[in-house]
Amino acid sequence: MENTTASIRHSFDLSGRWALVTGARGLALGMADGLSQAGARVVLMSRTCPENPAYPFIQADLSDRESLKKGFNTVMELTGGRLDILVNCAGIQRRHECEAFPLEDWDEVLEVNLTACFELCQLAGSVMLKQGKGKIINIASMISFFGGIRIPAYAASKGGIAQLTKSLAVAWSGKGIQVNALAPGYMATDMNTALLEDPVRSASILGRIPAGRWGTPEDMAGPCVFLASDASDYVSGAVIPVDGAYLVY
Numbered sequence: 167m168e169n170t171t172a173s174i175r176h177s178f179d180l181s182g183r184w185a186l187v188t189g190a191r192g193l194a195l196g197m198a199d200g201l202s203q204a205g206a207r208v209v210l211m212s213r214t215c216p217e218n219p220a221y222p223f224i225q226a227d228l229s230d231r232e233s234l235k236k237g238f239n240t241v242m243e244l245t246g247g248r249l250d251i252l253v254n255c256a257g258i259q260r261r262h263e264c265e266a267f268p269l270e271d272w273d274e275v276l277e278v279n280l281t282a283c284f285e286l287c288q289l290a291g292s293v294m295l296k297q298g299k300g301k302i303i304n305i306a307s308m309i310s311f312f313g314g315i316r317i318p319a320y321a322a323s324k325g326g327i328a329q330l331t332k333s334l335a336v337a338w339s340g341k342g343i344q345v346n347a348l349a350p351g352y353m354a355t356d357m358n359t360a361l362l363e364d365p366v367r368s369a370s371i372l373g374r375i376p377a378g379r380w381g382t383p384e385d386m387a388g389p390c391v392f393l394a395s396d397a398s399d400y401v402s403g404a405v406i407p408v409d410g411a412y413l414v415y
C-alpha cells in the first residue's frame with residue numbers, strides 16, 4: 167500500500183520538466199503556478215510582459231507567425247532544446263452582433279486562438295516526438311460546446327480547439343504524446359471584465375453556476391498538473407470542463 171501511495175505521488179511530480187505556457191496573466195498564471203509547485207521549470211510566452219514576472223518571460227505576438235516562431239526558438243534556446251509540457255492558453259475575445267462582425271476581428275481571433283495554437287502544437291510536437299514523450303494542454307471553453315452571444319469568431323475558434331485536440335491526440339498518442347484540453351467555465355479574469363461589470367449578465371451567469379461562484383485562475387492549477395503529469399498517461403483527446411458543473415446543469 168505504501169508503495170502505491172509513493173508511486174501515485176511520484177506520478178504527479180513534475181520535477182525538472184520544462185513547461186511552456188502561453189499567456190502571462192489570468193488563467194495562464196494559475197496554471198504556471200500549479201506546474202511550478204509540482205516541480206516544473208516554467209517559461210511564459212506572451213505579447214505583453216507582466217510587471218515583475220515570476221517566471222522567465224519570452225515576448226511574442228501570436229497573431230504574427232514569424233514572431234511566434236522566433237519566440238518558440240528563443241524558448242528552446244533557454245531550455246537547451248527540451249520541452250516536456252506545452253500549455254496553449256493565450257487567447258482573445260471580440261464581441262459584435264454576428265451580422266456586423268468585422269472580418270478583421272474574425273481573422274485576429276482565429277489566428278490567435280486557433281492557428282497559433284496549431285502552430286505551437288506542431289513546433290512543440292516535433293520536439294516531443296524526438297523525445298518520445300510530451301504533454302500538450304490546450305485551453306478550450308464552454309463555448310467549445312455552446313454558441314455564446316455575439317461571439318461567432320470565439321465560438322468557431324474554441325470549437326476548433328476541441329477538434330484540433332482530438333485530431334492531434336489520435337496522431338500522437340501512440341508516440342508518447344498526450345494532447346488534451348481544459349474547458350474553463352466562467353472565470354473571473356480580465357477577459358471577462360465586460361461580463362463582470364454588467365450586473366444583469368453577471369447575475370444571470372452566476373445563477374447558472376451550480377458551484378455558486380465564478381471560477382478563478384487557481385481552479386485551473388490541479389487539472390493542469392494532472393494533464394501535465396505521468397498520472398494522465400492514458401488520457402488523451404479529452405476536453406475536460408473546469409466549470410463548477412455549469413456544463414451539466
Ligand SMILES: NC(=O)c1ccc[n+]([C@@H]2O[C@H](COP(=O)([O-])OP(=O)(O)OC[C@H]3O[C@@H](n4cnc5c(N)ncnc54)[C@H](O)[C@@H]3O)[C@@H](O)[C@H]2O)c1
Pocket residue numbers: 188189190191192193194211212213214226227228229230254255256257258278305306307308349350351352353354355356357358
Ligand atoms: N476567463 C474565462 O472565463 C475563460 C473561459 C473559457 C476559456 N478561457 C480561455 O482561457 C485563456 C486565458 O483566458 P484569460 O481569462 O486568462 O484571459 P486574459 O485576457 O486574462 O489573458 C490572455 C493572455 O493572452 C495573451 N495574448 C493575447 N493576445 C496575444 C497575442 N496576440 N500574442 C501573445 N499573447 C497574447 C495576453 O497577453 C494575456 O496574457 C484564453 O484562451 C481564453 O479563451 C477563458
